[in-house]
Amino acid sequence: MNGPWDVRSVCTPHCAGHAAPRVPARESARRAAAFATAVRRVLADGDLLADPVRLRAHARALLAALGIEAEGVDKLAAAGTGAGGPGTLTVLNHISWLDIVALLAAEPTTLLAKREVGRWPVVGGLARRAGTHFIDRTSPRRLPHTVRELSDLLAAGRSVAVFPQATTWCTADQGAFRRATFQAALDAGAPVRPLTVSYTQQGRPSTVAAFCGDDTFAASLRRVLTARALAVRLTAHPALPTAGTALDRRELAARAEHAVLGRGTVRPAAAAIRPPRLAPQAPPPTTGPPLRQHA
Incomplete structure (x- = not known):
């Protein structure tokens, strides 16, 4: 745990396992x-990595070098609502350090991530060059400031990607x-785009890419280097509008979670269940003497 508003995952390095036979040593080398x-x-x-085209190319080259097939990266529509409008808040689940590489391979975007990501080998450098805003989760007093910063970015037309789970799961x-980050989208009137990251080997779900608990980057990299037919898929879901809706951040987060994680239920939008407004009724006529008023 890194702070009083951090999240503890029940996943550990033991969760990470191969779903297919490992590749030969010569291939991993x-x-x-x-x-x-x-x-x-x-x-x-x-500093040339700040160029989105170069950043995307490098991210794709890293995935290709690891033998990872990137599925769905070319099908993602560009984030944003057009010139003059707010940016889009992309929210995605978090499994691995490879999530960031896969996202940047699809569309380089501003990231909001825990400050520990900045110290990850390779990925930290990519994230910094992408203009990542790092969160210090040991300081809960900075949370309102972080939400305001995020809201300002979105209102200015910048699209931002966040990991609302705050930690990795297998x-x-x-x-x-x-x-908290959903409040920023509401304040800016920015749409929320749910995005699911998943990993497979030979078409079967796999946890080999998971980077959880006290795992090390070196150990995770070794698993990935030996993984056979590893693929990462990015699945975009319909955007959730915020402008002109009666959703609060609890409902908005629940809807995004339902779309990304594929489980749970959500309540109908508040505007859809609000009872119709009735015309005021006149008080019933009195038949007896008026009540005496006491001082």
Whole structure:
């Protein structure tokens, strides 16, 4: 736990496992060499990584070097509502450090992430170059300030991606969404786009990419390098509008969680269940003497 408003996941490194036989040692060594080359190219680009086109290309090269097939990345519509409108708040579940690489391979966007991500090898550098805003979860007093910053970014037309679960889980159907970032979307009138990240091996669900608990980047990387037919899929769900709705952040978070995690139920929108307003009725006529008023 990193602070009083942090989240503890029940997942541990023991949750991560192969769903298919490992690749031969020669193949994992080839991947390791290709990944090292891709990382060197990332580091050599330095500040040029701020260019979205270059950032996307590097993210895709890292996935390819690891032998990971990226599914759905070319089908994601660009975030945002058009010129002059607010940006889009993309909310997605969190399984692995690879989530960030896959998201950047689809559409480089501003990220809101815990400050620990900035210290992750390779991924931390990519996240910083993408303009990530890091959250210090040891300081709950900064939460309102973070929400205001996020709201200002969205209102200015910047699209932002966040992980509302606040920690990683080994599968795409666990955890719960924290509500604070949804308040920023409501304040800015920004739509919320739910996005599900999932991993498979040979078409079967796999936890091999999970990066949970006290796992280390090196151990996680070794598992990924030996994973056979690993694929990451990004599935976008219909956007949830906020402008002109009666949703509060609790309901908005519940709807996004339902879409991303594929479980749970949500209440109908408040506007849909609000009873019709009735015309005021006149008080019934009195038949007896008026009540005496006491001082």
